Amino acid sequence: MQNIDKHFIRWGALLLAAGMFIGLYMAATHDFKIGSVHAHLALFGGAMLMVFGLVYRAGLAKNDSWATIHLWVSVIGAIAFPLAEYLAITAGQHLAAGVASLVVLLSGLLFLLNVFRA
Numbered sequence: 001m002q003n004i005d006k007h008f009i010r011w012g013a014l015l016l017a018a019g020m021f022i023g024l025y026m027a028a029t030h031d032f033k034i035g036s037v038h039a040h041l042a043l044f045g046g047a048m049l050m051v052f053g054l055v056y057r058a059g060l061a062k063n064d065s066w067a068t069i070h071l072w073v074s075v076i077g078a079i080a081f082p083l084a085e086y087l088a089i090t091a092g093q094h095l096a097a098g099v100a101s102l103v104v105l106l107s108g109l110l111f112l113l114n115v116f117r118a
Contacts, residue, residue, distance in 0.1 A: 001068040008053030011075050016046025019082075034089055037082045044104060045078035052111060061114040070110040077103035
């Protein structure tokens, strides 16, 4: 995918904003029960996706079809993990969080692969 770096950065910015809105909601309601959801959405969804994009832009990771797979696995993991974590906290649904964390792990492994292939 051409401009993979921009796609990572745009998704990262969007998810960082979502994490910030959750933080604002928690502050306004004084209910910090889902603080880890806010943190994971902002840090992995926002900051980490933007770091991935900057690494691709710098040419430190190989940009080919594996990079496209990495992008979509990362986006899915960055959205699925905080949602699954929310379900674990509020409804006791822990299996989804475990599965989503494996998607995030796969994202990290794909990044490692692309960095060493560059």
